[in-house]
Amino acid sequence: MTTHDTSKASVLDTIGETPLVELDAAPGAVPVYAKAETFNPGGSVKDRIGKHILEGLLDRGEVEPGGTIVEPTAGNTGIALAIAATQLDLDAIFVVPDGFSVEKERLMAALGAEIDHISGDGGMAAATERAHEIADTFDNAVVPQQFATPLNVEAHYHTTGPEILDALDGEVGAIVIGIGSGGTLTGIVRAVREQVPDVHVVAVEPEGSTFGSLLGDDREEGPYKIEGIGTHDPDVTELLEPAEIDEFLPVSDRDAHAEVQRLATAEGHLVGSSSGAASVAARQVAEEIAADERDAPFDTVVTVFPDGGERYLSKNIYGSFEEWEEKS
Numbered sequence: 492m493t494t495h496d497t498s499k500a501s502v503l504d505t506i507g508e509t510p511l512v513e514l515d516a517a518p519g520a521v522p523v524y525a526k527a528e529t530f531n532p533g534g535s536v537k538d539r540i541g542k543h544i545l546e547g548l549l550d551r552g553e554v555e556p557g558g559t560i561v562e563p564t565a566g567n568t569g570i571a572l573a574i575a576a577t578q579l580d581l582d583a584i585f586v587v588p589d590g591f592s593v594e595k596e597r598l599m600a601a602l603g604a605e606i607d608h609i610s611g612d613g614g615m616a617a618a619t620e621r622a623h624e625i626a627d628t629f630d631n632a633v634v635p636q637q638f639a640t641p642l643n644v645e646a647h648y649h650t651t652g653p654e655i656l657d658a659l660d661g662e663v664g665a666i667v668i669g670i671g672s673g674g675t676l677t678g679i680v681r682a683v684r685e686q687v688p689d690v691h692v693v694a695v696e697p698e699g700s701t702f703g704s705l706l707g708d709d710r711e712e713g714p715y716k717i718e719g720i721g722t723h724d725p726d727v728t729e730l731l732e733p734a735e736i737d738e739f740l741p742v743s744d745r746d747a748h749a750e751v752q753r754l755a756t757a758e759g760h761l762v763g764s765s766s767g768a769a770s771v772a773a774r775q776v777a778e779e780i781a782a783d784e785r786d787a788p789f790d791t792v793v794t795v796f797p798d799g800g801e802r803y804l805s806k807n808i809y810g811s812f813e814e815w816e817e818k819s
């Protein structure tokens with residue numbers, strides 16, 4: 492496990508052991524703690540899986556040193572895989588659908604990765620198909636597939652989950668986390684359940700996303716601006732375990748955006764819109780536990796802030812809601 496009180500041989504050794512920070516704006520009786528994943532070297536929670544997935548694929552011989560990884564990604568996973576690739580003697584090619592923030596793409600390129608653009612219309616399914624087409628042109632290449640590989644979940648089961656349990660002496664009442672691939676939520680829940688079998692689990696998605704239909708909720712598909720979580724195809728990921736989830740909680744773009752700005756001005760957290768959504772939901776769950784409207788084994792709520800606000804300056808994340816909404 493990473494610790495930060497010794498010198499490091501590699502940037503990969505700096506991944507993880509991020510701080511768990513109590514939010515000011517939560518009910519005193521039920522504190523909310525956010526795992527600040529901006530402290531990772533690539534600035535996001537995905538650094539954990541970039542390292543774990545590539546080390547795992549090399550261990551299993553699915554790619555040899557000197558080979559290539561090809562992944563469909565809107566950004567954070569690409570940055571994370573690119574960092575790990577530099578250290579593990581791999582080349583990286585990313586298939587990037589249009590519409591995501593330019594900062595992430597520039598950082599992937601800065602790390603030496605090649606970018607293959609694709610229209611955003613076909614969603615992640617089209618990007619995945621394209622990644623396989625590219626990989627097939629190489630002898631020694633693999634598509635890591637963050638939406639399918641159990642290594643994604645494992646990274647969080649071995650690191651993020653145990654770190655949270657350690658920081659709270661096992662007293663985790665509720666886990667409230669946004670879902671893209673679902674790897675963060677599933678891995679953390681798996682680790683925490685071993686010590687707290689009845690921990691309360693809430694999955695956060697944008698309003699307009701349809702993951703909630705996995706639990707039979709009515710969901711109307713619609714556009715949303717929050718980046719990194721949500722889907723219009725609930726079967727997009729193989730990593731969610733609906734039976735492990737008590738509720739899917741939708742958060743509107745407007746509420747997430749207001750929370751991003753409140754977190755900056757009132758609490759000094761520079762975070763992206765998926766963190767804003769997670770914070771809104773976590774504070775709501777804490778209020779409901781405090782009011783005895785929800786059951787949780789401990790009076791604590793844990794969430795994850797996946798990445799930082801600097802990554803979305805070109806999207807006007809710190810502008811008015813309308814300025815943010817309008818910026819494509």
Ligand code: PMP
Pocket residue numbers: 567568669670671672673674675676718719720763765766797798
């Ligand atoms: N927030 C951001 C900014 C992300 O990039 C991602 C990953 N797509 C998530 C949240 C969701 O994480 P996960 O894929 O582990 O569900």
